[in-house]
Each structure stands twice: as C-alpha cells, then as structure tokens.
Amino acid sequence: MTTTEAGAGTPSTDAEAVGAEVVTDHDRGVHGYHKQKAEHLKRLRRIEGQIRGLQRMVDEDVYCIDILTQVSASTKALQSFALQLLEEHLRHCVADAALRGGDEIDAKVEEATRAIARLLRT
Amino acid sequence: MTTTEAGAGTPSTDAEAVGAEVVTDHDRGVHGYHKQKAEHLKRLRRIEGQIRGLQRMVDEDVYCIDILTQVSASTKALQSFALQLLEEHLRHCVADAALRGGDEIDAKVEEATRAIARLLRT
Amino acid sequence: MTTTEAGAGTPSTDAEAVGAEVVTDHDRGVHGYHKQKAEHLKRLRRIEGQIRGLQRMVDEDVYCIDILTQVSASTKALQSFALQLLEEHLRHCVADAALRGGDEIDAKVEEATRAIARLLRT
Amino acid sequence: MTTTEAGAGTPSTDAEAVGAEVVTDHDRGVHGYHKQKAEHLKRLRRIEGQIRGLQRMVDEDVYCIDILTQVSASTKALQSFALQLLEEHLRHCVADAALRGGDEIDAKVEEATRAIARLLRT
Numbered sequence: 001m002t003t004t005e006a007g008a009g010t011p012s013t014d015a016e017a018v019g020a021e022v023v024t025d026h027d028r029g030v031h032g033y034h035k036q037k038a039e040h041l042k043r044l045r046r047i048e049g050q051i052r053g054l055q056r057m058v059d060e061d062v063y064c065i066d067i068l069t070q071v072s073a074s075t076k077a078l079q080s081f082a083l084q085l086l087e088e089h090l091r092h093c094v095a096d097a098a099l100r101g102g103d104e105i106d107a108k109v110e111e112a113t114r115a116i117a118r119l120l121r122t
Numbered sequence: 123m124t125t126t127e128a129g130a131g132t133p134s135t136d137a138e139a140v141g142a143e144v145v146t147d148h149d150r151g152v153h154g155y156h157k158q159k160a161e162h163l164k165r166l167r168r169i170e171g172q173i174r175g176l177q178r179m180v181d182e183d184v185y186c187i188d189i190l191t192q193v194s195a196s197t198k199a200l201q202s203f204a205l206q207l208l209e210e211h212l213r214h215c216v217a218d219a220a221l222r223g224g225d226e227i228d229a230k231v232e233e234a235t236r237a238i239a240r241l242l243r244t
Numbered sequence: 245m246t247t248t249e250a251g252a253g254t255p256s257t258d259a260e261a262v263g264a265e266v267v268t269d270h271d272r273g274v275h276g277y278h279k280q281k282a283e284h285l286k287r288l289r290r291i292e293g294q295i296r297g298l299q300r301m302v303d304e305d306v307y308c309i310d311i312l313t314q315v316s317a318s319t320k321a322l323q324s325f326a327l328q329l330l331e332e333h334l335r336h337c338v339a340d341a342a343l344r345g346g347d348e349i350d351a352k353v354e355e356a357t358r359a360i361a362r363l364l365r366t
Numbered sequence: 367m368t369t370t371e372a373g374a375g376t377p378s379t380d381a382e383a384v385g386a387e388v389v390t391d392h393d394r395g396v397h398g399y400h401k402q403k404a405e406h407l408k409r410l411r412r413i414e415g416q417i418r419g420l421q422r423m424v425d426e427d428v429y430c431i432d433i434l435t436q437v438s439a440s441t442k443a444l445q446s447f448a449l450q451l452l453e454e455h456l457r458h459c460v461a462d463a464a465l466r467g468g469d470e471i472d473a474k475v476e477e478a479t480r481a482i483a484r485l486l487r488t
Binding site: 281284285288289291292295296298299302303308309311312313315316318319320322323325326329330332333337355356359362363365366 | 403406407410411413414417418420421424425430431433434435437438440441442444445447448451452454455459477478481484485487488
C-alpha cells in the first residue's frame with residue numbers, strides 16, 4: 001500500500017493523485033461497500049430474521065415444501081446481497097487496481113473470479 | 123384424510139394398514155422431518171450465527187472478498203439443510219402418496235419438483 | 245429384479261401385480277422417461293445447436309457479455325431438461341420402489357437426492 | 367469509440383496512449399477473450415460432444431440417474447467456460463473502462479454484475 005502526505009482531515013475522493021502516486025480509499029482501510037453499510041446491515045438483519053423463522057417452522061412441524069420455499073427465499077436474498085457487494089468491489093477495488101497499474105489488476109480479477117466461482121457452486 | 127380406529131395412545135409406524143385403509147404419519151399431522159428435528163434446529167442456529175457474523179464483518183469493514191467467502195459458506199449450509207429436508211420429504215411424503223395410490227403421487231411429485239426448481243434457481 | 249410369467253406380448257401397465265410379486269417397467273428395462281423420449285431428444289438437439297452457436301460467437305469475436313447471456317440460456321435449458329427427467333424418475337422409479345417395499349425406497353431416495361445435490365452444485 | 371492516428375500496421379498493446387486519448391483493443395473490435403480463442407473453441411466442442419452423448423443416452427434408455435450425472439457434468443463445463451470468459455472480460459474490458467475514466471466504469475461493472483446474476487440464477 002502506498003502512503004500519502006495528505007493530512008488526516010483532507011477530504012478524499014475515491015482516487016486522488018498525490019505527486020506521482022495514486023491514493024485510494026483502500027489505502028485508508030475503507031472498502032467499496034462502506035457507503036452502503038446501513039443498507040447491507042438492514043438486508044442481513046432481515047435474512048437473520050428469516051433464519052429464525054425457519055427454526056420456528058421446523059419447531060412447529062410446518063409442511064416440508066413450505067419450509068423449502070422459505071429456504072429458497074433466504075438463499076436468494078443472500079445471493080442478492082453478495083451481488084451487491086461484488087458490484088461495489090468491482091467498481092472500487094478492481095478499478096483502483098487498474099489505475100495503479102502493474103500486476104495488481106490480474107491478481108484482483110483472479111481473486112474476484114474465484115469468489116464468483118464459489119458463489120456459483122453453492 | 124382417512125380416519126383410523128387406532129387409539130390416541132397407540133404407537134404408530136410410518137404406514138399402518140387399518141382394514142382396507144392406509145394411515146400414515148401425515149394423517150396425524152407429523153411430517154417426514156420430525157425425527158431429525160433437533161438436528162435441523164442445530165443446523166439452522168449455526169446458520170443464524172453465521173448471518174450475525176456477516177453483520178459484524180460488514181460493520182468492521184472487513185475486506186469484500188472475505189465477506190463473499192462467508193456468504194458462500196452460508197448459502198451452501200442452507201442448501202445442505204434443504205437437501206436433508208427434501209430427502210426426508212421424498213422418503214415419507216412421496217412414498218406415502220405412492221402407497222395410497224391414485225393421482226396423489228403425481229401431485230406430490232410435481233410439487234416436489236417445483237420446490238427443487240426453486241432451489242436450483244436461487 | 246423380480247421376474248414374471250407374463251408373456252412377451254402381454255400389454256403392461258406401470259405396476260402390475262403378478263401373484264404376490266410386483267412387476268414394473270423397470271424390470272423390463274424401460275425407464276420413466278421413455279414416453280417423453282421424442283420431446284427430450286428435441287430439447288437436447290436444440291441445446292446442441294446453442295452450443296454450436298456459442299462456437300460461432302467466439303469465432304466471430306462477439307462481445308463477451310453477449311456470449312455469457314447465451315451460456316446462461318443454455319445452462320438454464322439443461323437444468324430444465326434435468327428437472328423434467330427428475331420428475332419422471334420420481335414418478336416412476338421412486339414410486340415403484342415404494343410399492344415394492346423394503347429398503348429399496350431408501351436407496352432410491354438417497355440416490356435421487358445425491359443427483360439433485362450435483363445439479364445444485366454446478 | 368475514440369479514434370487513433372496509429373496506422374493499420376502498428377502493433378498494439380492492450381492500452382496505448384495516443385496523445386491524450388487512450389486506445390484499447392476494444393476500439394479495434396477485439397475483445398478480451400481473443401487470445402484464448404482456440405482454447406474456448408476446444409472446450410465448447412467438447413461440451414457439444416457431451417450434448418450429443420446425452421441424446422444417445424436418452425435414445426438408448428440409459429438409467430435416469432446416469433443421464434442426470436452427465437447433465438451436471440455439462441452444466442459444470444459450461445459454467446467453467448463462462449467463468450473463464452468473465453475473468454478475461456474483467457481483466458480487459460472493465461480495466462480499460464477504468465483507465466478511460468468517467469462514467470464508463472460504472473456502466474461496465476453494472477453490466478458485468480447483471481451477467482453474473484444471470485449465471486447465478488440458472
């Protein structure tokens with residue numbers, strides 16, 4: 001990670017050229033999804049509620065197929081959350097790597113593709 | 123639902139011929155997954171914990187890819203739970219319908235296949 | 245597999261009680277999907293054509309995203325074919341096992357669930 | 367698409383600054399996957415062969431589950447091909463958009479994420 005001389009209070013944009021170096025949010029420990037954090041937490045809380053709902057359904061001996069329908073809804077919600085995160089990651093983390101040049105873009109793209117493969121195989 | 127003359131306290135087997143009628147656990151309001159209930163609840167509690175873990179990861183600005191890895195693990199766990207439930211459903215609910223004869227097997231199989239399609243499309 | 249004394253020319257139904265034995269289409273080497281064979285072959289020929297289309301797209305340097313759209317269409321078509329086959333399998337092979345009784349239903353259901361798991365994980 | 371003064375015979379690199387403009391392979395009508403074309407065609411020919419194999423299996427009344435196993439193999443192969451293409455697309459098309467700046471990166475990332483969503487939902 002490259003360092004910068006910009007002071008702590010300097011407002012940042014996603015990519016800011018300082019001298020010959022490019023400084024990004026990533027260098028400051030902030031990742032692409034930061035701005036949508038509240039939205040993500042809300043989604044995950046809802047999914048958590050759905051999982052508790054599944055436990056109630058099992059406990060109350062609800063018909064198998066109805067439980068499976070709820071599982072599908074929860075899996076779909078998790079995948080949507082993942083896609084949201086992925087989009088932000090590509091927009092910030094991968095674009096930043098492209099701007100920094102060198103081999104980093106290859107590494108970032110490979111890492112992102114492996115994550116997508118894992119999502120596909122569940 | 124067919125009735126039986128077996129008393130309330132009579133231990134039941136999955137399929138019990140009473141006269142010319144077949145009485146199954148389904149008629150008594152118990153579904154295939156009942157016996158594995160404790161196991162299912164344990165699995166779901168673990169998945170619930172994973173979803174809370176995801177919220178912590180988002181809150182702590184953990185790296186995007188690491189969050190996606192955890193999402194994949196949770197989705198996989200949900201699908202495993204669904205497959206477990208599906209297997210029990212096929213073994214009890216669909217087999218019972220086969221024993222009862224008539225059109226019911228078609229309806230049960232069609233319903234199960236639609237549930238599988240939903241799992242596939244998430 | 246149980247044998248029967250029914251002659252070669254005897255019309256068969258899916259499940260035919262002969263004495264104390266149940267004889268099914270499975271015993272005669274015919275599986276659930278046999279009746280829809282023409283429909284299945286037509287679907288598969290169409291998918292085969294789509295795969296050739298994908299080769300043309302690659303050869304003509306079509307835009308990446310458009311190729312991915314076609315891949316999704318082909319994967320979806322394959323999954324639909326699989327679901328069709330699965331439904332017929334459950335209706336005939338699994339129902340037959342239920343009628344024959346014993347441990348066979350467990351084995352058939354386990355086998356079908358493993359096949360569903362493989363479809364889910366691709 | 368931006369134009370360039372580089373002559374037709376000029377060897378190209380993936381991103382080549384000409385004056386103040388960035389010219390990429392995309393502008394010349396070549397996409398990220400071009401270099402691996404032979405490999406892609408080989409993969410697709412193999413998948414095409416598998417689909418013909420599926421037709422033979424249906425024609426020969428092969429056991430349902432064995433056909434489903436082959437379908438899973440073909441779906442998996444198609445998804446692998448898609449991931450390969452996606453990786454190349456991210457590496458070239460999305461990185462190029464990042465270098466060109468402006469709103470294009472958002473559009474490219476959104477388009478790629480929609481394609482990934484379609485792959486996930488089949």
